[in-house]
Amino acid sequence: MYYPEPISKLIDSFMKLPGIGPKTAQRLAFYVLNMKETDVVDFSKSLMDVKRELQYCTVCGHITDEDPCYICSDKNRDRSMICVVQDTKDVIAMEKMREYNGLYHVLHGAISPMDGIGPEDINVPSLIERLKDENVKELILATNPNIEGETTAMYITRLVKPIGIKTTRLAQGLSIGGDLEYADEVTLSRAIEYRTEI
Known part of the structure; x- marks a missing residue:
């Protein structure tokens, strides 16, 4: 039996992370399913913030939210x-x-x-x-x-x-x-x- 599409997509998404195999991805997906909606929204916002707000320092290549980074x-x-x-x-x-x-x-x-x-x-x-x-x-x-x-x-x-x-x-x-x-x-x-x- 196959999972409904939303959970199946979430399992596939978790499997794209390093070190996450099918069983761990499945366990994480079902954990998310049982989380409070506010926690899931916060989690997804954190993922989006990392992609939108962080960049690599143009001087040294370190991750930063300001360019150049705090070290440079x-x-x-x-x-x-x-x-x-x-x-x-x-x-x-x-x-x-x-x-x-x-x-x-x-x-x-x-x-x-x-x-x-x-x-x-x-x-x-x-x-x-x-x-x-x-x-x-x-x-x-x-x-x-x-x-x-x-x-x-x-x-x-x-x-x-x-x-x-x-x-x-x-x-x-x-x-x-x-x-x-x-x-x-x-x-x-x-x-x-x-x-x-x-």
Whole structure:
């Protein structure tokens, strides 16, 4: 027996989210069916607000409701350092530790030939443009410690070398194959403190 169309569409919608399979999507759809209408309206409004009110910062690529973002706009940040991360969630992870006071650059991915993602598919060109600013003295590569992250870090290192900016990599307190966003503040703090030059 098939579900009525509205619930079937909701199940299909939930299955578009990462990590949500058919059974979880079904469970979530029936949970929504039993929610109060006001809660469902608030939930749908939150989804629409995320799409309508958020954008990527034109300077660093971080999510923001104002352009440039609060980090790029902060005059107290150390403008001599740019920390390159793969995802906006990595910026939030780095900010939680309260040890790093420089700027960021979000790549929105990593080079992965197996997935058909090349250097042209991530936010590298605007990074190279930013490095033309003579205030930038150090580039910190904080890509994830996995094959894709290492490949991306090496690619950026080769591009930056001729420019002559000091390029460092986070210390290996981070586990190989792990994601930056899941690292605790102490691990991230040590990784940034003991970063190494490439």
